[in-house]
Amino acid sequence: xxxxxxxxxxxxxxxxxxxxxxxxxxxxxxxxxxxxxxxxxxxxxxxxxxxxxxxxxxxxxxxxxxxxxxxxxxxxxxxxxxxxxxxxxxxxxxxxxxxxxxxxxxxxxxxxxxxxxxxxxxxxxxxxxxxxxxxxxxxxxxxxxxxxxxxxxxxx
Amino acid sequence: xxxxxxxxxxxxxxxxxxxxxxxxxxxxxxxxxxxxxxxxxxxxxxxxxxxxxxxxxxxxxxxxxxxxxxxxxxxxxxxxxxxxxxxxxxxxxxxxxxxxxxxxxxxxxxxxxxxxxxxxxxxxxxxxxxxxxxxxxxxxxxxxxxxxxxxxxxxxxx
Numbered sequence: 001x002x003x004x005x006x007x008x009x010x011x012x013x014x015x016x017x018x019x020x021x022x023x024x025x026x027x028x029x030x031x032x033x034x035x036x037x038x039x040x041x042x043x044x045x046x047x048x049x050x051x052x053x054x055x056x057x058x059x060x061x062x063x064x065x066x067x068x069x070x071x072x073x074x075x076x077x078x079x080x081x082x083x084x085x086x087x088x089x090x091x092x093x094x095x096x097x098x099x100x101x102x103x104x105x106x107x108x109x110x111x112x113x114x115x116x117x118x119x120x121x122x123x124x125x126x127x128x129x130x131x132x133x134x135x136x137x138x139x140x141x142x143x144x145x146x147x148x149x150x151x152x153x154x155x156x
Numbered sequence: 157x158x159x160x161x162x163x164x165x166x167x168x169x170x171x172x173x174x175x176x177x178x179x180x181x182x183x184x185x186x187x188x189x190x191x192x193x194x195x196x197x198x199x200x201x202x203x204x205x206x207x208x209x210x211x212x213x214x215x216x217x218x219x220x221x222x223x224x225x226x227x228x229x230x231x232x233x234x235x236x237x238x239x240x241x242x243x244x245x246x247x248x249x250x251x252x253x254x255x256x257x258x259x260x261x262x263x264x265x266x267x268x269x270x271x272x273x274x275x276x277x278x279x280x281x282x283x284x285x286x287x288x289x290x291x292x293x294x295x296x297x298x299x300x301x302x303x304x305x306x307x308x309x310x311x312x313x314x
């Protein structure tokens with residue numbers, strides 16, 4: 001009888017441990033997934049802010065008083081008049097990444113019908129967006145993403 | 157089957173730690189060496205291996221590395237200084253940790269000093285401390301915060 005109880009206790013302990021182990025694996029998966037989503041959102045937010053800042057700076061050289069408002073519109077605030085003006089002057093931007101040691105050279109080209117300007121900065125691997133990292137891991141030396149205005153369905 | 161699962165966890169934890177430290181180096185190696193080699197020698201498998209590698213990079217390694225950096229940045233705000241000193245006392249090695257902590261942030265926030273002492277066996281001493289002890293040094297201080305900052309900086313560059 002004692003032997004049977006001991007075997008039963010062992011079986012219960014084994015089952016409980018197995019269940020706990022699987023639960024821990026599930027929790028780890030959910031945790032990693034939320035970390036991934038957060039990392040992606042942080043990178044996108046930082047890139048949107050940088051792009052909006054540089055583009056607003058470029059197109060507002062003669063309309064300085066509107067600079068903050070233009071930046072807000074580029075980040076998604078609604079303003080039909082400014083949206084029409086930005087469309088009219090052909091304001092846009094694109095991001096390019098060139099593979100470098102331990103990261104990439106991130107270049108932002110902002111442009112309008114009057115010309116363009118390019119700013120660049122070195123970024124470590126972890127700060128790159130997933131599209132750029134995936135392109136590098138596929139063997140590409142460069143990656144690029146065109147910018148689309150928020151009022152035309154862009155990310156910001 | 158708990159034992160194999162526990163073994164998987166242990167092996168997984170150790171592997172993730174090692175991989176997280178050298179991940180940027182590993183990615184560079186994969187992009188420059190492994191990827192062209194796979195294309196040349198196993199073209200049928202290459203896209204699947206690349207896809208798996210991209211998945212691990214995107215869903216595991218980069219989020220974990222960023223979480224470690226974020227967590228350390230939070231700790232760093234509160235932990236102003238932490239020095240670990242190893243010294244010999246009555247034939248035994250003692251580890252003393254002096255930490256200066258700020259519970260709340262701000263210029264007027266109170267700074268708390270915390271000191272902990274414990275005896276340590278010779279085998280448990282860090283290698284640098286054992287080397288210093290062999291050259292007859294009586295105490296060995298280690299700046300914990302500076303060391304950790306340097307490690308994370310190296311992780312950023314690795």
